[in-house]
Amino acid sequence: MSLNITDRRRINGPQRSVEPVYTTTSPVDAFAAGGRMDGRALDQVRPIFIKTGPLDAQSLSAAAPSGSAYYEQGKIRVSCAVYGPRQGRKSSNNARMGTFDCDFKYAPFSCSWKRSHVKTSDEKEIALMLEQAVAPAIRLDAYPKASVDAFVTVIESDGKAATIAAAINCISAALADAGIELYDSVAACSMSLHSEQWVSDCSQIEENASSCSLLVARMPSADEVTYLLQHGKTTPEQTQQAIQTCANDCTRVYAVICRYLQATLE
Amino acid sequence: MGETGQVTFAMQTFERIHPVEFQRRFLSQSTRHTGREFMQFRSLQVIKGAISTAQGSATVRLGNTTVVCGIKAEVCEPDVKTPSSGYLTTNIELSPMCSARFRPGAPSDEAQVASEHIHRLSAHLLDLTHLCIEKGRAAWSLSADIVCLKHDGNVLDAAVIALVAALEDLRLPRAEFDSATGMVSAERTMGHVEVQRRLFPATFTLVDDVYVVADADDAEEQMAAASLLVVMDADGKLANIWKRGAGVMSKENIELCVQAAGVRMAEIAKALQ
Numbered sequence: 297m298s299l300n301i302t303d304r305r306r307i308n309g310p311q312r313s314v315e316p317v318y319t320t321t322s323p324v325d326a327f328a329a330g331g332r333m334d335g336r337a338l339d340q341v342r343p344i345f346i347k348t349g350p351l352d353a354q355s356l357s358a359a360a361p362s363g364s365a366y367y368e369q370g371k372i373r374v375s376c377a378v379y380g381p382r383q384g385r386k387s388s389n390n391a392r393m394g395t396f397d398c399d400f401k402y403a404p405f406s407c408s409w410k411r412s413h414v415k416t417s418d419e420k421e422i423a424l425m426l427e428q429a430v431a432p433a434i435r436l437d438a439y440p441k442a443s444v445d446a447f448v449t450v451i452e453s454d455g456k457a458a459t460i461a462a463a464i465n466c467i468s469a470a471l472a473d474a475g476i477e478l479y480d481s482v483a484a485c486s487m488s489l490h491s492e493q494w495v496s497d498c499s500q501i502e503e504n505a506s507s508c509s510l511l512v513a514r515m516p517s518a519d520e521v522t523y524l525l526q527h528g529k530t531t532p533e534q535t536q537q538a539i540q541t542c543a544n545d546c547t548r549v550y551a552v553i554c555r556y557l558q559a560t561l562e
Numbered sequence: 563m564g565e566t567g568q569v570t571f572a573m574q575t576f577e578r579i580h581p582v583e584f585q586r587r588f589l590s591q592s593t594r595h596t597g598r599e600f601m602q603f604r605s606l607q608v609i610k611g612a613i614s615t616a617q618g619s620a621t622v623r624l625g626n627t628t629v630v631c632g633i634k635a636e637v638c639e640p641d642v643k644t645p646s647s648g649y650l651t652t653n654i655e656l657s658p659m660c661s662a663r664f665r666p667g668a669p670s671d672e673a674q675v676a677s678e679h680i681h682r683l684s685a686h687l688l689d690l691t692h693l694c695i696e697k698g699r700a701a702w703s704l705s706a707d708i709v710c711l712k713h714d715g716n717v718l719d720a721a722v723i724a725l726v727a728a729l730e731d732l733r734l735p736r737a738e739f740d741s742a743t744g745m746v747s748a749e750r751t752m753g754h755v756e757v758q759r760r761l762f763p764a765t766f767t768l769v770d771d772v773y774v775v776a777d778a779d780d781a782e783e784q785m786a787a788a789s790l791l792v793v794m795d796a797d798g799k800l801a802n803i804w805k806r807g808a809g810v811m812s813k814e815n816i817e818l819c820v821q822a823a824g825v826r827m828a829e830i831a832k833a834l835q
Binding site for chain 2: 357
């Protein structure tokens with residue numbers, strides 16, 4: 297349901313609009329007959345596609361971003377633009393290090409319900425998560441007083457944790473495309489717990505059926521975890537096992553990102 | 563240093579330092595910096611239905627400019643004045659993601675003006691009475707959101723084409739209103755909504771007060787004195803002409819543009835197939 301605030305700067309629809317009640321919603325069992333809906337194995341990540349840079353590099357506008365990436369993982373579609381290093385907005389006291397700022401937004405049509413145009417606290421929280429996950433990889437000491445800005449828009453979402461992981465991967469690709477100095481690319485992956493079994497890279501339907509979700513962001517070459525978030529109830533042993541598996545998944549995703557980036561050099 | 567005492571630059575440096583002079587070098591030779599003819603539009607690519615979370619969607623690529631239009635359908639009470647009509651609201655989002663010219667936060671003036679104009683154009687695209695579920699009680703409210711992913715000039719054309727394509731792609735569930743509970747129930751079987759009047763936009767820009775070019779990219783838009791949007795419908799009739807900017811365009815130029823818009827119509831119709 298969306299209670300549409302009258303936004304003076306946009307074309308507004310009716311005050312109140314709701315989703316209709318779907319009559320043929322029999323609860324879909326995401327893990328019926330032991331398999332997954334799309335036929336993947338329990339530890340299989342969805343296929344990834346990345347396209348960095350402009351479509352036509354010949355005619356590039358002066359206001360174009362330094363680097364950009366379009367990322368697809370199954371049905372998830374994320375687009376990111378990176379500007380920088382450019383003049384920092386605040387004259388910070390810590391003049392020896394640059395800053396990394398991230399902006400995150402779901403497009404209104406990206407989720408199964410209609411999202412608001414105005415940025416919600418949910419999106420601001422995710423923007424902070426992305427900053428925390430990616431900032432350790434950037435050589436900010438090489439850009440004093442400068443700022444690197446990343447803007448992420450989710451065009452289609454399929455699983456909350458998976459979408460955030462996709463956003464992290466997308467920013468990594470865009471940063472590499474922008475030529476920002478990095479220690480390593482950050483690769484992220486997510487898992488969900490369903491009936492005591494950890495399942496990699498869950499779609500929205502699978503996530504709705506799970507009791508816990510885990511997100512890990514990692515720099516594989518440096519063997520460092522930059523971000524870790526778990527929602528839900530598990531035992532410490534289960535979490536430990538999951539972190540290990542998820543870290544391996546991150547390495548696999550990292551290999552895919554690197555392969556796409558290498559292909560742009562050819 | 564050249565023999566005549568002129569300073570010579572590498573092309574990219576010249577473009578950065580004297581963007582206006584750089585463009586003039588090409589325009590004065592009746593060509594453009596990307597090699598296009600004055601009245602030549604960029605290649606157009608339309609992909610419909612790529613987004614499964616939206617009831618209707620389309621991605622449009624016009625050269626480097628990329629926009630995505632997604633339509634979400636929700637149910638609402640119709641307006642008291644028009645009890646058999648639904649709603650179609652259109653908004654365009656120009657965020658810092660597409661170009662450094664836009665600031666984060668509330669929609670800029672440019673975005674507001676563009677949203678308003680597209681909304682006015684959209685008034686005749688659909689017959690809003692087709693969105694009625696139960697007269698006076700329930701109707702569909704479609705919200706079409708156009709997100710610009712990459713901005714390289716002429717976002718307005720791309721946005722209108724994306725909107726038309728998304729509306730053609732739109733699938734609405736069959737809905738029924740239950741007067742006892744006041745709820746609308748819907749089945750997953752989808753029905754089409756007919757686009758009443760297809761629109762074909764073409765934008766022409768008056769560059770450097772003299773040259774009229776079609777489908778200006780960002781570099782050319784920065785030098786624009788005025789711009790003219792010509793929208794034709796499928797019958798070859800004029801649906802809308804909108805001239806913006808203080809620059810003066812002669813009557814002959816405007817006639818030329820309208821003619822070129824007619825030609826462009828065929829190109830867009832082919833891409834929308």
